[in-house]
Amino acid sequence: MTEPRVGRASGDSRVPEATVARLATYLRVLSILAERAVATVSSEELAVAAGVNSAKLRKDLSYLGSYGIRGVGYDVTTLTEQISRTLGLTVHRNVVLVGVGHLGEALAGYAGFASRGFRIAALVDADPQRVGRVVHGLPVRDAAELAELVAEHEITIAVLAVPGSAAQDVCDQLVGAGVTSILNFAPVVLAVPPHVDLRKVDLAAELQILSFHETRKAIERSTRVAQG
Known part of the structure; x- marks a missing residue:
């Protein structure tokens, strides 16, 4: 679902980007x-x-450095600790979520973040009608407070769930505030400096890929039927 930004690999630079994704x-x-x-x-x-x-x-x-034991396999606890350490999950990380529309609100309530060591520390939106609302226990803060919130909570990771037209501007604000890793749900390609890691989640593209596979399977079924 995600695409790596060309540039510096996440985590240990000795581990290939594709391997990092599979480790998760x-x-x-x-x-x-x-x-x-x-x-x-x-x-x-x-x-x-x-x-x-x-x-x-x-x-x-x-x-x-994990090779398992022949005839036994891998110790689940040990391997979990090794992967968690490699992915940098041995410390809890604060995250800012920018954009609290339908998608952002759903992401804010996703319990999987906390169980994997990530805490949504701040919710931010530029819409005055959303600012001040409490979503999953957190108040939605004004976008003008973004830099202050990043500094206050020592945030280095952001989740971007804003409209495509606003994404690059918000991305620039995040980078200017000191955020160095961004997970982008906006349907646009963002430009970031070399020291910032960017991951893109394009839900529509994933559905298009599934549509391709469904079309291919339908053709294969038709071919089998025609061949009797």
Whole structure:
């Protein structure tokens, strides 16, 4: 769903960007296994659950210095800690969410952020009708207070859920305030300086990709029917 910005890789520069993305998936699977009180998992089991082949998984985990134990597999707790440390999740990070429309409000209420070490510390919007409202326990602050909020909460990560027409201007404000990582939900390509990491989530593009696959499957079904 996300696309890496060309430039400096997130996290440890020795870990490829594609591997970083898969580590997040492995961590989600490991969390589920931990909830089920599973102590160890084989590379094959973890790979199937994560949707990758086992050779790729073993290569990814080798960047962490984790090779598992032959005949036993990986210790779920240890591997979870290794991945969390590599992804920088051993400390809780404050996040500012800019844009509290329908999407922003839904994101503000997403419990998955907190469970993965991220705290929505501030909600910001430029619409006077939204400013002052309380959304999921947090007041919506005026966009004019953005720099102050970033400094107050020591925020380095922002989630951008504003209209495309306003996205670049808000992005520039965030960078000027000291934010160095941005998750962009706006349907535009943003320009950021080299020291800022930018991730883009384009929900419409993802649906278009699924539409392509549905069309292909429909053609394959028609072909099979025609062939009898």
